[in-house]
Amino acid sequence: MFELDLRSRAPIYEQLVDKIIELIISDVLKPDQQLPSVRILSSELTLNPNTIQKAYRELEYRGYIYSLPGKGSFVRPALAEDNSARLLNLEKELNRIITEMLYLGLRPDEILARAEDLLSAAKGGNIND
Amino acid sequence: MIEVERVSKQFGELEALHDVSLAVHQGSIYGLVGSNGAGKTTLLKLLAGIYKPDTGNIMIDAQSVFENEAIKARSVFIPDILYFFHNYTIQDTADFYAHIYPQWNHQRYLKLAGVFNIEVKRRIRTLSKGMQRQVAFWMGLSLMPDVMILDEPLDGLDPVMRQKVKQLIIQDVADRAMTVIISSHNLRELENICDYIGILHQGKMLIQKDLDDLKADVHKIQVAFSTETPPALIDEMQALYHEQRGSISIFIVRGSHSEIVSRIQAYAPAILDVLPLTLEEIFIYEMGDNGYEIKNILY
Numbered sequence: 286m287f288e289l290d291l292r293s294r295a296p297i298y299e300q301l302v303d304k305i306i307e308l309i310i311s312d313v314l315k316p317d318q319q320l321p322s323v324r325i326l327s328s329e330l331t332l333n334p335n336t337i338q339k340a341y342r343e344l345e346y347r348g349y350i351y352s353l354p355g356k357g358s359f360v361r362p363a364l365a366e367d368n369s370a371r372l373l374n375l376e377k378e379l380n381r382i383i384t385e386m387l388y389l390g391l392r393p394d395e396i397l398a399r400a401e402d403l404l405s406a407a408k409g410g411n412i413n414d
Numbered sequence: 415m416i417e418v419e420r421v422s423k424q425f426g427e428l429e430a431l432h433d434v435s436l437a438v439h440q441g442s443i444y445g446l447v448g449s450n451g452a453g454k455t456t457l458l459k460l461l462a463g464i465y466k467p468d469t470g471n472i473m474i475d476a477q478s479v480f481e482n483e484a485i486k487a488r489s490v491f492i493p494d495i496l497y498f499f500h501n502y503t504i505q506d507t508a509d510f511y512a513h514i515y516p517q518w519n520h521q522r523y524l525k526l527a528g529v530f531n532i533e534v535k536r537r538i539r540t541l542s543k544g545m546q547r548q549v550a551f552w553m554g555l556s557l558m559p560d561v562m563i564l565d566e567p568l569d570g571l572d573p574v575m576r577q578k579v580k581q582l583i584i585q586d587v588a589d590r591a592m593t594v595i596i597s598s599h600n601l602r603e604l605e606n607i608c609d610y611i612g613i614l615h616q617g618k619m620l621i622q623k624d625l626d627d628l629k630a631d632v633h634k635i636q637v638a639f640s641t642e643t644p645p646a647l648i649d650e651m652q653a654l655y656h657e658q659r660g661s662i663s664i665f666i667v668r669g670s671h672s673e674i675v676s677r678i679q680a681y682a683p684a685i686l687d688v689l690p691l692t693l694e695e696i697f698i699y700e701m702g703d704n705g706y707e708i709k710n711i712l713y
Contacts (some may be wrong), residue, residue, distance in 0.1 A: 333584065
């Protein structure tokens, strides 16, 4: 169902957590949809089952999934997580991008114009879906 | 559950293992790595009940392993140098194992024939090295072991077969909570399948830890300043390793990611990259700390 980059330096369970969050946020995994069992996923990705268990526990702790004993893990519909850390990261990233754009010679008003374009595109995306 | 308590083993003058302890929980895959001659094979042979420890205890499910038939009946040891009876075919070997091991599962054996795809009438000694290793796994997995002890198990297998064998092992770990201890030099391979790692060097256990904790604990940092790297920073980092490549400083540092980043941010670096280490790098730096390092050798 998805691939991990096993050559990446990031710990595998972190990659797994990030990947599943990405799939949930982008609505590929729908609310209340069942996640693959530990057994199936470990065999598909050739990963230690304990690593997958650990990733599922982390996802559950962070409120992205819930588990039913004997049934498996499911996507939790409404997300009640504290996003401040992630937002802070994104802000840093934005800062880095803007700094680089300025360095490459874009004027502040050009950057603003592009950001406005992107913003209206992101808003429009939902309507034209 | 495998428990090794303060085990030492000597061969004549040579102390192969000194005061080694470890624990492998049920359903866990423990990766044993180490320099050449570190004592990995000795440790695995002790676990398999082939050698008797000079001091200390080796227990599987709270029973001593040495000369213990009940334990041996449900564990498999695949050594680095395989042994099969002379002139035996695969079928002969399977019949023999079925007779010896009470947990032998004939259905499994027949099913695995489809995976390994070697004619059962072939004499094992006529098979290639890699095929012989496949036969070892075929037999080992057919006897439904609770414990698998594997010494350099994937050596000589082609990439497709490696993947298949790893999948088979993982399935048994997921389905039956089989416990596995595996030695290898292929650290990248261990990284995917092990959840616990032990590093052995000159007969001593240097470090053993949950693999994710091990990786979360050490970082490689690349940092550059618009002027010179502040000497105060170099002092403050207390790095395991520090190298200056032109204007870029490379540090290997222990500690939590966020704490390290905030410490360096205080010096306003122009570039800051923090990377987790690969198992290979952890191995090299831990070994370097113990006087076993890669020196640039020029002839």
